[in-house]
Amino acid sequence: MKIHEYQAKRIFARYGILLPYGKICDTPEEARKITKKIKKPVVIKAQVQVGGRGKAGGIKLAKNPDEAKELAKYILSMKIKGIQVKKVMVTEAIDIKEEFYIGVVIDRAEKKIALITSEAGGVEIEEVARETPEKVHKARVDPLIGLRSYQIQKLVAPLFKDKELQRETGWIIRKVYQAFIENDCSLAEINPLVLTRDGKLLACDTKINIDDNALFHEKLANLRDPNAEDPLELEARQSDLSYVGLDGNVACIVNGAGLAMTTMDIIKLYGGEPANFLDVGGSSSPEKVVNAMRIILTNKNVRAILINIFGGITRCDDIAAGIIEAMNKMEVPYPIVVRLTGTNKEKAREMLADTDLTFASSFAEGVKKAVEFAGKK
């Protein structure tokens, strides 16, 4: 789960990491007041959880309170990648001498926690890794023994010759690592860590992603901003469905993530475009099918629906009951192709015998028919 910059900054602040002075607000007038208090030029940043805020015009420099008000008004009216800006962060503009990168991520391949530093801060670390890999420094931490001093030494020595700056940066790395562990992060990043002209180290931009599997911790779950999410994905999550909206017109309802991805792949292979990823999960009740159908119908692009179920724990008769209930509850203006196999498939076929659904006896046939229907409209 992504969280906002200002939320990430609050977490880092709790660990004593120095940040530029700044405040979060949601009106232009507040932005003016904050700037007046700061008595310096400020940076106004849109708080949206998408990349490329700067390029989209969501980050602006304001020289004085009135300009801050004006720019905040402009930014608060923007949509960035479809997401309405609802809050801006106003922070003092910093006199930058040098920019660095500090990041902590899960290293899937090595099954360790990877710490990364770079003297090329302020740009995406992936870009630095591609173009000047010698400027990327890594240490892999065994989670059982934690971060060791010799690893910190390895990470800071290439950034500074000055021992005092090495020591300070080492301390910051320790704190970022601690924040990563204690908040179940999948990513914790300071980019850039700025060395100011007067010799201070400030975390000018920060980013934290939380492990979705750790959201049973209330304090972490509370970081979620429902406004920052696609409303359909939000609704799906609340119904315990896994949903991702896409641009195509062939909707699908599938059990299991792998099979759901494959369904999308094959829709595409057969010349269609998937409208979504949707996994109803393992032991799916009829209600889940109803919710899945409702979410799908909210997508105005949809022209055909494919229900592709391989029953295991999921019983086909449960799915059939869900389909019947959904068709009673809502009008479905698109053709529905049903492919049901595995546990209790005969019973399901019987239950659905009187409907005007289109049946497919195989995965391939189901996809072909759905793509065909979608193309007709």
Place this chain on the structure above:
Amino acid sequence: MKIHEYQAKRIFARYGILLPYGKICDTPEEARKITKKIKKPVVIKAQVQVGGRGKAGGIKLAKNPDEAKELAKYILSMKIKGIQVKKVMVTEAIDIKEEFYIGVVIDRAEKKIALITSEAGGVEIEEVARETPEKVHKARVDPLIGLRSYQIQKLVAPLFKDKELQRETGWIIRKVYQAFIENDCSLAEINPLVLTRDGKLLACDTKINIDDNALFHEKLANLRDPNAEDPLELEARQSDLSYVGLDGNVACIVNGAGLAMTTMDIIKLYGGEPANFLDVGGSSSPEKVVNAMRIILTNKNVRAILINIFGGITRCDDIAAGIIEAMNKMEVPYPIVVRLTGTNKEKAREMLADTDLTFASSFAEGVKKAVEFAGKK
């Protein structure tokens, strides 16, 4: 390092473990005032770091403030196993329903941390282990992953049938373990953990030993009570010597703990009684020999001194210089037997040629001569 009961209680209190209400004091009048405030019978306990306080009369029950004053006066005048009582702890007397044991120690053989519980609290756990081993419950914690719930379950299930008491005790075990880890303990113990008649769990007596190797942490080193130690051992430690006083009359100065123990063993084997264990350590300066000699001379039982050195890093000429300096600085009224071998032994012999020391050419000869001298006086 042992610490006092009241110090251990302060540590446990920081972790939220419930204790009987009580205070520490060093005058009878204070004991009276505390008792008055408690408004109940109290227990008065001598704060000395030796076992068997109770048997020695260092723990008394007082029914009222005046009695508390009187008993505190008596206890504060006591010496227990040679240690003057300087402080007493006054705590409310507890209405005991049942007594339990909770302890955490280093498990040397398994290289784990051992947690131990017993339904037979209030007596020494070693005794319980000998006589009713079925009442001792153990779990071994891997320090890399810490204490797990299933281990707690194993420890509390045999103590109570009541789920709520199991849960509370599990919480206490977690806290004792946490205290053990965070304070570098070698032992952390609640004995007894009392279940009162009104259903509360109170840590009525507690014990903590700190790992000597962790005393570079200032907060732990500050727990040391110089008054609680043998003054000679204290002085030795301050001179970076390892010293333990014994009851015999053959003193010894040795380099290396193993050789020092063996020197004691052979003194005994040859019919003598060692007056001390004393290890001058690895790279010993002349000054250390001077300090060692001073400490040894404070022991009035001594009748002969054996200096047994196998030079490695320790250079025999350094030892010789120390012996000469010591003999210049203080009067040594006992015969000194010197056995020096290894690094620079020839030089040392030369340096000592004009002294009236007795030389031995082997370990055995040195011990025999020293024992002989001690027997003569």
Place this chain on the structure above:
Amino acid sequence: MSILVNKDTKVCVQGITGRDGSFHTKGMIDYGTPVIAGVTPGKRGQEIHGVPVFNTMNEAVKTTKANTSVIYVPARFAPDAIYEAIDAGIKLIVAITEGIPTQEMLKIYNYLKGKPTTMIGPNSSGIITPGIAKVGIMPGIIHKPGKIGVVSRSGTLTYEVVNQLGNAGLGQSTCISIGGDQIVGMTFMDILPLFEADPDTNAVVLIGEIGGTDEELAASYIKAEMHKPVVSFIAGRAAPAGKRMGHAGAIIAGGTGTAEAKTKALEEAGVAVARTPMEIPDLLKEKL
């Protein structure tokens, strides 16, 4: 023969008294799996479908000599259950549980190193040696005994593939769902050598998906060490970058982990990569 699950397998179910644990215990018993113990703290003395329940894994293992554990415990308590199984000396742990925090899994993974326990999952649908035993939640009926090894990061997609294999007359030696999470116990790299060494496996189907680099690592092993033919399918070609597709492991981050990169690596290692699961049986037949 087979790998990991065989005639010596004796299963203990952790979380046997729960809804899922109880349901799938019946499924495993019906398939003929020797389920000889179950564990739920505080439930000693009960029986679930005739299986005795113990309070702790230690008791269960000492009493019944169970060597395999299957875990249906909810995510918050699953790490504890896993450590308990490891410390009780279980040889193979199959963790069905979904949603264990990644950092917990990192610790477990590193704790397992050098221990005699191996682990499948979490977020696995289990492991089955058709006709012998099933340890997990897959529909037993679609699996046929035979000579094809199947290893997959997915659940239902594996059923789809296994069903296709069966319809084409290709039975399976052992089918393993290694789990859809970012950090799982055994990966392709650990399973492939077992199939390579198994005299009763003639070819392997490897079902991968977007995210991570496990398929690329598998490709390097196949290229260097493997003699048996491998056919593969990679799910998630149509998935957009940066979005999690149900499985915690199925996310393309920073341009790595794409289906294209994985397909390329596998094809360079001589693996036939199917465009659809339906193509797998024919590709296998060509190779055999």
Place this chain on the structure above:
Amino acid sequence: MSILVNKDTKVCVQGITGRDGSFHTKGMIDYGTPVIAGVTPGKRGQEIHGVPVFNTMNEAVKTTKANTSVIYVPARFAPDAIYEAIDAGIKLIVAITEGIPTQEMLKIYNYLKGKPTTMIGPNSSGIITPGIAKVGIMPGIIHKPGKIGVVSRSGTLTYEVVNQLGNAGLGQSTCISIGGDQIVGMTFMDILPLFEADPDTNAVVLIGEIGGTDEELAASYIKAEMHKPVVSFIAGRAAPAGKRMGHAGAIIAGGTGTAEAKTKALEEAGVAVARTPMEIPDLLKEKL
């Protein structure tokens, strides 16, 4: 032959620029030990007695192929140095440092499990294969090449014994001081099988002391598995209970770990237990 230290040993000194590190580096070089690298953070480029200094163990190992590390780093920083050596892939760590907190050592001990690194110490005087190489702080001159293996929890007491052996014409294959702390890397139980398997060791001298149960465990191994003769000495018969005798490991707690119990266990395993170190050579000669 020999155990642990041999002709392939290449030593890196951790803490080489410190007072002790530098002093003993010279001692090791003078003995003929191939000391090929040293490490002190921030001191890259220096030379100590002709040995190049590196900032990190990784650099040192990659550049010089060192396979053995000897640690003279102060106690507070020693755990870090040990982890660094393990992570750099060092095969044998010899930790001379005294005073490492016991809980740190517990973690290190458990971290080492399943890793290809073995560790001697801490609080060890080192390990020497006479005539080949010495890794530690013992006086090289008293050690003579020969067929007796020596393993000890002590330092100077070992010199005393080795000196007695030499005077009696009994040279040594390898002498190891496993360290006087409560928790050390290799214990008697780990060393004895190496001597048993070493064709150039004919008999073993085991020098124990009060505290712990390592001697008892060694006795059970000797009884069950060992064919070569073992002679032993246990220090600390005269020590009072509950007091630490210099070594952190040398304390008799709660009635266990006494010299009597250890002697009894060893004698029951057929070990000749000397009453004094001086008796050891004769007891050995009887057995050979």
